[in-house]
Amino acid sequence: MRSIFFKSPSPTRMTPPPSPLHHTFSESLMEENIEVADFIITKWETDVASLFSDREEARQYLVSIKGLQKAMQFLVLHHSNSERLVRAQKLMQTAMKRLEKEFYLILKSNRAYLDPESVSAHSSSRPSVSKSIFSDFEEEEFENESTDENDSISEVERVSFAAMADLRAIAEAMISAGYAKECIKIYKIIRKSIVDEALYHLGVERGLTFQQVQKMEWEVLEVKIKTWLSAVKMAVKTLFHGERILCDQVFSISSPLRESCFTEISKEGALALFGFPENVANCKKTPEKMFRVLDLYEAVSDLWTDIESIFSFESTSAVRSTAVNSLIKLGDAVRTLLTDFETAIQKDSSKTTVPGGGVHPLARYVMNYIAFLSDYSGILSDIFADWPFTIPSALPESYFGSPDNEESISSPISVRIAWLVLVMLCKLDSKAVMYKDAALSYLFLANNLQYVIGKVRQSNLNFLLGDDWVIKHEQKVKQYAANYERIGWSKVLASLPENPTAEISKDQVNNHFRRFNSAFEEAYMKQCSWVVPDPKLRDHIKISLARRIVPIYNEFYEIYGGVEAKKELWVESLVRYTPDDLGNYWSDLFYGSRTSGSVSSSSSRGGRSH
Structure with missing residues (x-):
């Protein structure tokens, strides 16, 4: 053996081909891989129990497939017509059928743990399953990872992560063995049904055309808009986000397969979701639709970053385009509605006046x-x-x-x-x-x-x-109020003498009281039905009127209408109002609760407080 493995080749000769013993050694290793795979795969061929219910058995099964795959690769290169290759191929087919069944069972039995909401929620605490639990096929590493997970996450999360890892391990094995088509077919069918069902429960309608939306009564369409608004955030941030995470994890071994699966599962539903706002935007525009259109725009705009990230594949560019088109059309609708609103104000031609x-x-x-x-x-x-x-x-x-x-x-x-x-x-x-x-x-x-x-x-x-805008317009209100006072009470002010304390004749006194009585009663009877709804403005006008009229009248009254003056009968018959009476009458103004009529004498009415 020493002479075979450690003898240096002669510098004058070419390196000889590998010895027959070397071939025999490699072949023996491959034969051993086939024998181990035969034992494990055959053992589970008729077993009705779930392979992945026993973690150690599942690990050994996947290790045997990896060994079988190496053996097949060796035989293809060196013994392509070997019966052992045919045997290995049959074993691989059997193993793939078993993994196909296990893949289906894990997807179905763990549906509650693999629903997009759970996956999305768990991703925040553990963004990705960084490594397949069978990637290195080292038992000790797998046990340590499982222990760490149990210590740091909940039971629901543990099951969810374990299921994703199992699916990923199966997908890697099947894709590596050339059975990607069988694997993704199962995945697409099951996961698309889950996404479609979730969208249905959220109220997202498929096949809703523009013509159908356009013909809807506004009350009906508004209900659908409200349903859409309550659904879109859940659909994007939970449903599609969770599905993207799951797809990325299960098919991490292949970017094209990740894209293909996610696109087929989500594209149709996403197009229906983001096509609805565009249909609404294209409908007939009336002022009452403005705020729902803004709600739709805000919803899509707020979710755009998520939409762009989740549907980042080239094959889902139509989803991004639909969302962008919805924003463009909604923006156009808002601009049109605001222009129409301005035009409607300018064209308002109502001739009616507001009472008071x-x-x-x-x-x-x-x-x-x-x-x-x-x-x-x-x-x-x-x-x-x-x-x-x-x-x-x-x-x-x-x-x-x-x-x-x-x-x-x-x-x-x-x-x-x-x-x-x-x-x-x-x-x-x-x-x-x-x-x-x-x-x-x-x-x-x-x-x-x-x-x-x-x-x-x-x-x-x-x-x-x-x-500044508010202050400037408040000054304008005061100008309007001052103009009202000046015009509405000008005759009352004009009836009083410029110098109320100056000595004048009885005829002049008589004339001033008569003119004041007439002017005050005329103004009061005319204005008792007028209104000032704002309490502060109402008080401001009353106080301003009192400051303009009462001091002058009070001085004139004290000299020519007081107790001493009233001893003369002609004076008593002319003085109808005391200064306090004026305030009592003004307290009734600007409520619109009195109709025009005669002003009662001061002796027969009392003040009214508000």
């Missing part, structure tokens, strides 16, 4: 709509990022702003929102003209602008438009 100069329905509708829009400011900024808005040159600076407060309205969506508010306020200006009484016109404008400011303060509009 209260808040107009247009202001309520538009501000509620815009307030809801402000909740989507981030999404709207994304949608309008590449669509700059040009402010019309005829824009009234007093409404919109000035270079001093440019920073408060700087973002593109803030500019658009401010413009919509301006369009509505201009329309309200035209409606104020419909009131025949100028004082009521100004009260109408004050009421509606105050309502607008209130909506801004109570919503995200406050952050979009800024404090």
Whole structure:
């Protein structure tokens, strides 16, 4: 033996071919592999128990297949016509049928542990099964890994990871032996049925065409949109994400097979899922659809990173394209809807006036709509990022702003929102003209602008438009209120003397009291049906009226209408109101609860508190 293995070849001769003894040694090793495989594979050929229920038996079975495969490779190279090769091939076929059965059983029996939700949840604590439990076929290594898993993860996770590792080991064995087709066929059938069933339970409808969506009543379509919105996050982050993880783990040995399996399992369902928003976006556009369209856009946009990662294969590019097209179409729909909304405001031609100069329905509708829009400011900024808005040159600076407060309205969506508010306020200006009484016109404008400011303060509009915008428009409200006071109570003020303490004749006193009584009663009877819904504005106007009228009247009253003056009968008959009476009457104003009529005397009415 020493002379055979350690004798140096002669430098003058070529190296001789391997000795017959070397061939005999290799052949004996291959023969031993075949014998071991024959014993183990035959043993399990008729056994109805699950091979993988016994971890040691499963390990030995896969080790024997690996040895058998090496033997077959040797025989193909050196003894391609050998009967031992035929025997080894038959053993391999038997082993593959067994593994095919085991693969099916593991997929079916561990369905609860291999559902996408479980796989997705467990992946956060253990992102991947880094190594097949049979990759090195070392018993000690397998035992150590199992012990570590039991210590660190739950029972459910342990079963899930073990099942994935078993499937991966079987897939590696079958693919290496040339039985990939049989393996992936089983996998695709079982896993696709699970994905399709999950999508069905989530409410994702297959084959829903654009024509069908277009013909739906809005109430029906809105229900379907709500169902889709509640389903899409679960579908992407759990269902498809979990399926991708499982595919990557089971077929880690082959990138093409990973791609093929995942694509066939998920592509059809994903296309149905992401095609729905595009169909909605292409439907007839009406203002009430705006917020559902924004919800759809937000959902797809928020999930885009996950979509791009999960469907990263070239064969799933159609899924990515469908999701992108949905975003494009939804964005187009939002831009169209917002333009149509502005046009609808400008074209509003209602001629009716609000009783008492209260808040107009247009202001309520538009501000509620815009307030809801402000909740989507981030999404709207994304949608309008590449669509700059040009402010019309005829824009009234007093409404919109000035270079001093440019920073408060700087973002593109803030500019658009401010413009919509301006369009509505201009329309309200035209409606104020419909009131025949100028004082009521100004009260109408004050009421509606105050309502607008209130909506801004109570919503995200406050952050979009800024404090400068609010302050400027609050000053405008005060201007409207001052105009109302000036016009609505000008006759009352004019009835009083410029210098109430100056000495005047009885005829002049008589004239002033009569004019005051007439002017006050006329103003009161006209305005007792007018309204100021906002409590702060109502108090502001009342206080302002009192400061303008009461001090003058009080001084005049003290001199010519007081206790001493009333001793003269002609004076007593002319003085109908004390200064306190004026406040009592004003307390009834701006609630719209009284109808026009005579003003009762101060002796027969008391003050009313609110």
